[in-house]
Amino acid sequence: MPVTSSPQGTPIWRLRTTRTQWLGYLAWLAGACLFLLCWKVISDNTMWVFVEDAGRQGSDLISRMLPPQWTYAHRLWKPMWDTMNIATLGTALGIAMAFPVAFLAARNTTPHPLVRSAALLIIVSSRSINSLIWAMLLVTILGPGVLAGIIAIALRSIGFVGKLLYEAIEEIHPTPVEAISATGAGRLQVMSYGVLPQVLPAFAGISVYRWDINIRESTVLGLVGAGGIGLQLNAAINSLAWNQVSVIFLMIFVTVLASEWISARVRHAIT
Amino acid sequence: MLTLTQVTKRYPTGDRALTDIDLTLPAGQVMALIGPSGAGKSTLIRCVNRLVEPTSGSIRLGDTELTRLSGRELRRARRAMGMIFQEYALVDRLTVMENVLSGRLGQVGFWRSFLRRYPADAVIEAFRLLERVGLPQAIDKRADALSGGQRQRVGIARALLQDPQLLLVDEPTASLDPKTSRQIMRLIRELCAERELGAIINIHDVALAQQFADRIVGLRAGEIVFDGSPEALDAETLTTIYGEEEWDTQGQPADDETSSVPAPPQHLSLATGGTS
Numbered sequence: 110m111p112v113t114s115s116p117q118g119t120p121i122w123r124l125r126t127t128r129t130q131w132l133g134y135l136a137w138l139a140g141a142c143l144f145l146l147c148w149k150v151i152s153d154n155t156m157w158v159f160v161e162d163a164g165r166q167g168s169d170l171i172s173r174m175l176p177p178q179w180t181y182a183h184r185l186w187k188p189m190w191d192t193m194n195i196a197t198l199g200t201a202l203g204i205a206m207a208f209p210v211a212f213l214a215a216r217n218t219t220p221h222p223l224v225r226s227a228a229l230l231i232i233v234s235s236r237s238i239n240s241l242i243w244a245m246l247l248v249t250i251l252g253p254g255v256l257a258g259i260i261a262i263a264l265r266s267i268g269f270v271g272k273l274l275y276e277a278i279e280e281i282h283p284t285p286v287e288a289i290s291a292t293g294a295g296r297l298q299v300m301s302y303g304v305l306p307q308v309l310p311a312f313a314g315i316s317v318y319r320w321d322i323n324i325r326e327s328t329v330l331g332l333v334g335a336g337g338i339g340l341q342l343n344a345a346i347n348s349l350a351w352n353q354v355s356v357i358f359l360m361i362f363v364t365v366l367a368s369e370w371i372s373a374r375v376r377h378a379i380t
Numbered sequence: 381m382l383t384l385t386q387v388t389k390r391y392p393t394g395d396r397a398l399t400d401i402d403l404t405l406p407a408g409q410v411m412a413l414i415g416p417s418g419a420g421k422s423t424l425i426r427c428v429n430r431l432v433e434p435t436s437g438s439i440r441l442g443d444t445e446l447t448r449l450s451g452r453e454l455r456r457a458r459r460a461m462g463m464i465f466q467e468y469a470l471v472d473r474l475t476v477m478e479n480v481l482s483g484r485l486g487q488v489g490f491w492r493s494f495l496r497r498y499p500a501d502a503v504i505e506a507f508r509l510l511e512r513v514g515l516p517q518a519i520d521k522r523a524d525a526l527s528g529g530q531r532q533r534v535g536i537a538r539a540l541l542q543d544p545q546l547l548l549v550d551e552p553t554a555s556l557d558p559k560t561s562r563q564i565m566r567l568i569r570e571l572c573a574e575r576e577l578g579a580i581i582n583i584h585d586v587a588l589a590q591q592f593a594d595r596i597v598g599l600r601a602g603e604i605v606f607d608g609s610p611e612a613l614d615a616e617t618l619t620t621i622y623g624e625e626e627w628d629t630q631g632q633p634a635d636d637e638t639s640s641v642p643a644p645p646q647h648l649s650l651a652t653g654g655t656s
Contacts, residue, residue: 288469288535291429292542293458293486294493301494302482306473 174355181353185341185360191255192337193364195330196323199262204316206263207270214271215278217286218304232275235268240326244335253334261335262323269319277311278304314376321372328361381407381578382428382546387437389423389602397423398602401437405546408576410569412589412610415599416622421582424599425548428580429461430454441546459486462539464568466551468531470538472524476515479523479534480506483541502541509537513567529560533567540571547572547579554584561585565592586618 111126125133212218214228244261251257286303294302331339338357345353382405389398397420405411413421426432428439430446439446441460449457462483470479484502485493492498498506510516513533518526523534532552539547549568553561565581569592572579583589589596590610598606598613598621606617615627 284465284467284469285471287431288463288465288538289471289482289485291431291458291461291463291548292483292538293455294482295455295485295490297490298485298493301490302471302474302478302485306471309473 170351173351176352177355177359178350178352179356181356182360185338185357188331188336188338188341189360189364191258192327192331192339193324195255195258195262195327195335195337196320196368199259199327200266200316200320200323202259202263203266203319204270207267207274208312210267210271211274211278212300212304214275217281217283218278218300228271228275232268232271235264235266236272237268238265240265240323241329241333244330245333248334253336255336258327258330258335258337261330262327265326266319266323269322270315273315274308274312277308277315281307310379313379317372317375321368324368325365328364381405381442382580383438383440384424384428385438385440387424387427387439388435389420389427389432390435396602398427398434401602401604403597403604403607405578405580407545407578408572409595410572410579410581410593411595411597412593413580413582413597413599414584414586414589414621417584419599420602421599422550423602425463425550425580425582428546428548429458429463455486459542460545462542462544462547464532464535464539464547464549464552466554468528468535468555470523470531470534472522474523475519476510476521476523476526476534477506477519480510480537480541483538486542505543506537506541509540510534512571513537528556529564532556532560532564536564536567536571540575544577547577547581549579549581551582551584553588561588562591568592586613 111123113121115121210228210231213220213224214232216225219225219228240261243264244257247257247261251260281304285307286299289299289303327337327339328342329339331337331341332343334340338361342354342357345351345357382403384401384403387398387401387403388396390396401424413424415421423432427434428441428446430449434447437447441457444457446454446457471482474482478496481496481498481502482493483506484498488498488502507516507519510519513536515530515533515537518530518534523531526534547568552564552568556564565588568579568581571577581589581593590613593610596606596608596610596613597604598617600621605620606613608617618627619625
């Protein structure tokens with residue numbers, strides 16, 4: 110924030126010094142060069158012969174998808190129901206596990222810094238592994254089916270719900286907690302009166318939001334054998350039945366739309 | 381009843397909040413603690429109920445040495461000390477009744493409190509207190525639906541439901557308008573008299589302190605620099621407590637109710653106001 114004065118003595122203010130201004134330009138130049146370099150690397154690694162007829166391939170695919178084979182839909186109700194069950198039960202299970210973990214992970218409610226580290230480790234490891242990978246591991250352990258899907262969704266949800274919830278806990282007003290402690294309340298009572306009412310809206314919002322994400326994620330779990338509509342999708346793609354694939358796409362689209370609508374309504378109602 | 385001996389608080393940052401505080405509060409006395417922001421008023425009352433741990437010294441309530449208690453014993457000792465806060469410190473999303481009943485948490489088990497099944501005598505007392513503080517109609521309202529003065533009344537009812545021997549009051553009027561401030565101070569004063577409660581009241585408003593307290597203690601930079609009756613507080617002692625200022629513009633301190641209701645403007649200059 111350099112301030113100089115003109116020969117007439119009036120002060121001149123500029124946000125940056127000349128030096129930092131030029132450093133800024135240089136950084137933009139370096140960024141642009143990096144972008145062009147990456148462009149070239151990608152371009153060299155692309156087989157352009159395939160890309161050249163992408164339009165034809167795409168329209169060919171769409172023509173094979175249309176018209177959708179509507180009669181196929183009646184075989185999809187059961188897998189779709191499975192998918193929603195995987196998402197809902199998985200979310201419920203995940204929330205049940207994430208709830209205590211969040212309280213152990215929040216700086217202001219954790220009983221001990223070591224416990225906090227352990228809780229954060231659980232959250233990070235749950236978050237760092239995609240639910241599809243969890244599902245692959247669990248199908249190997251538990252065998253294919255809905256159960257593997259439910260647990261995969263639950264394990265992935267712990268990290269998401271746990272992280273957002275512990276952040277909400279750390280942002281509560283400390284004075285009601287102080288006031289409840291001052292009445293001589295026990296540790297759990299302070300949590301249930303001082304902390305819980307303050308994080309309840311955030312908790313409900315996070316849970317519904319995660320449920321809505323899980324509906325989307327559970328549609329692909331079948332690709333690795335963890336039950337749900339993904340199994341049908343996989344089978345349809347493998348047998349090149351594109352007019353069935355389009356039915357599945359539509360069905361997933363409508364379900365996700367509905368779940369997002371519900372989630373948005375619930376979150377709107379809480380806040 | 382409450383005795384502080386050589387109480388010192390040093391924060392981990394190295395700031396000395398309190399230095400060798402010696403203070404005795406007889407039973408039933410209402411003491412106002414005045415001093416500039418950062419003088420250690422809040423720290424002092426928080427040391428008493430151990431929301432802040434004193435670094436050294438002894439604090440005795442009756443026969444109990446408060447500084448050595450831990451766990452269950454500390455919680456039992458805290459029941460005997462009701463606390464009232466500047467920003468009311470109510471739990472916004474709970475109802476007025478739940479907030480008041482939370483004053484009994486120290487005497488009720490976790491599941492009973494979680495399921496809101498309080499003993500009948502606690503509920504009766506809560507109704508009685510809400511009546512006493514003037515909020516019988518607000519029982520089912522959520523705490524965040526009330527005005528500042530009403531919220532502070534709920535805070536007072538919560539503190540009294542503990543059936544305490546001592547009230548610790550932290551800036552009860554700092555967020556309130558002048559009229560409500562007086563009403564709240566008068567209510568606290570009356571309740572202390574009814575129940576023969578001792579009280580330490582942190583307060584910025586010197587005029588209110590003079591009007592409603594039996595005794596005034598002035599704190600400056602963590603040390604007691606004045607301890608005496610409200611009448612003994614003059615411009616010179618105010619300078620000792622707060623530093624140099626034109627205190628003489630204050631006019632007469634309001635002794636009688638009638639003259640103080642439309643507070644004269646020069647009178648207000650004495651109220652330093654603001655939050656700590």
